[in-house]
Amino acid sequence: MRYSLFRHCFSVHISLGTRRGFVNLLSDRSNDGAGLIRIMPVMIDSPSSRQPDSGPWRVSPWVHREEGRLYRPLEGDEMLPDHPDYDELRRLADTDAVLDTLDVNGRRWLAESWLEPVTLDRSHDYRLRYVSLETCSTCTQGCYFCPVGVAPRPTKLMPTELFETIVGQLTAHRDTIEGVGLSNYNEPTADRRFVDQVALLHEHKLPPAVLSNASTFTPDKVDAVIELGGLVYLGINISTTDRDRYKADRGKDHLPKVLEHLDYMKDKPVAETMALVVLGHDDESHHKEIAILKERFAGSNFVVRPFDIMDRAGWLDVGIGPEKPHTRLRGCENLGSRPIEHLHITAEGHVVFCCEDYDEVHTVGDLQTQTVDEILSGDEMARLRRLAYGIDDAPEDFICRNCLFALTD
Numbered sequence: 001m002r003y004s005l006f007r008h009c010f011s012v013h014i015s016l017g018t019r020r021g022f023v024n025l026l027s028d029r030s031n032d033g034a035g036l037i038r039i040m041p042v043m044i045d046s047p048s049s050r051q052p053d054s055g056p057w058r059v060s061p062w063v064h065r066e067e068g069r070l071y072r073p074l075e076g077d078e079m080l081p082d083h084p085d086y087d088e089l090r091r092l093a094d095t096d097a098v099l100d101t102l103d104v105n106g107r108r109w110l111a112e113s114w115l116e117p118v119t120l121d122r123s124h125d126y127r128l129r130y131v132s133l134e135t136c137s138t139c140t141q142g143c144y145f146c147p148v149g150v151a152p153r154p155t156k157l158m159p160t161e162l163f164e165t166i167v168g169q170l171t172a173h174r175d176t177i178e179g180v181g182l183s184n185y186n187e188p189t190a191d192r193r194f195v196d197q198v199a200l201l202h203e204h205k206l207p208p209a210v211l212s213n214a215s216t217f218t219p220d221k222v223d224a225v226i227e228l229g230g231l232v233y234l235g236i237n238i239s240t241t242d243r244d245r246y247k248a249d250r251g252k253d254h255l256p257k258v259l260e261h262l263d264y265m266k267d268k269p270v271a272e273t274m275a276l277v278v279l280g281h282d283d284e285s286h287h288k289e290i291a292i293l294k295e296r297f298a299g300s301n302f303v304v305r306p307f308d309i310m311d312r313a314g315w316l317d318v319g320i321g322p323e324k325p326h327t328r329l330r331g332c333e334n335l336g337s338r339p340i341e342h343l344h345i346t347a348e349g350h351v352v353f354c355c356e357d358y359d360e361v362h363t364v365g366d367l368q369t370q371t372v373d374e375i376l377s378g379d380e381m382a383r384l385r386r387l388a389y390g391i392d393d394a395p396e397d398f399i400c401r402n403c404l405f406a407l408t409d
Helices: 086-094 104-111 160-173 194-203 219-228 243-250 255-265 284-296 372-376 379-388
Strands: 037-039 057-059 064-066 069-072 077-079 115-117 130-133 179-181 208-212 231-238 271-280 302-308 329-332 342-345 350-352 363-366 406-408
Touching: 057 086, 064 086, 064 329, 064 406, 069 086, 104 115, 130 160, 160 194, 160 372, 179 231, 194 208, 194 219, 219 255, 243 255, 271 284, 284 302, 329 379, 363 372, 363 379
Parallel strands: 130 179, 130 342, 179 208, 208 231, 231 271, 271 302
Antiparallel strands: 037 077, 057 115, 064 069, 069 077, 329 406, 342 350, 350 363
16 A cells, blocks of 8 residues: 655655656546557756767666556656567566667667667756755654654745745746645745745746645635645645544644644645545554545545555654665656656755655755756766666665665666
């Protein structure tokens, strides 16, 4: 019962939806037509160091070898098992085959970028789909299943001028961005500027998304957001409807007002997708809470989705994670590829490699002195991408080795 929520790395660190991506919250992946390759909006945002198409060749190391599909985060498309090329490309990918010559199909795959020269380096390339833009570091709760509940951070506020500058730079990626979440490890609606921030995203024709515990998502803010045009996605995390347990889980007696806020917004068009994400350990208690919330909000705009608490790449002592560290890394599938398709910004303007990096060990840039493109196409981001995709050998303590969402052999 695993869902990769939109943010798996925003707010209380949950994303909402399926592991295949936020796009699936809005429309199911099409299955009409034999051998379909679904094409998403494509924009490679930095020039790759492309070289002449001379061999030897291999399936691109950036191709995701997932269950039931091959996915290319740089191109934004996928190939399904009913495609006539799937079995052979899958075999070449899974065996790390190197081809010294190409037949007719091989030349076509090269032209379509499924194959590439072994010497080609695309680690500086990216295709931006999701942005986590934290404007304040404050969270209103301290949950046992979140690093904030273990090691709270000092309060930091992003200067409004910096927020406006970042938003302006994101407009260059409108064609590919599916959501700009005002969340990281914070409660976005606690920022007094929250409504103005949503307004600025709308003004720049960027899709705002919010992950919240609903403690400060008050009716006046709900009405204001609706008047602005709403959100593309709203995810409310909740773990229980029992008041005492809620207080024990989160350190705050917020349940009555949370439910009051949810009841106010449940039938209103706050977002294109409105999800109640029920956190738990996939046990009897978790299943009971899911059933209670489904009954309470039946017929409303909320969809109820379960989410198994995970250990944040080994940071927490609770939650699910890999049984042992991964040996061979093959990329990331956590609402798409975190290294290629995501941008994670803290309230101080720092850009971190991954949402799971609570301690900001892998800080790749600073938006107070650099641009979005300079950071995402920069050498440090490229180095970490090569580690995450197994192109270079990662250190034993590299964050992806202990992450549930790492792709491996």
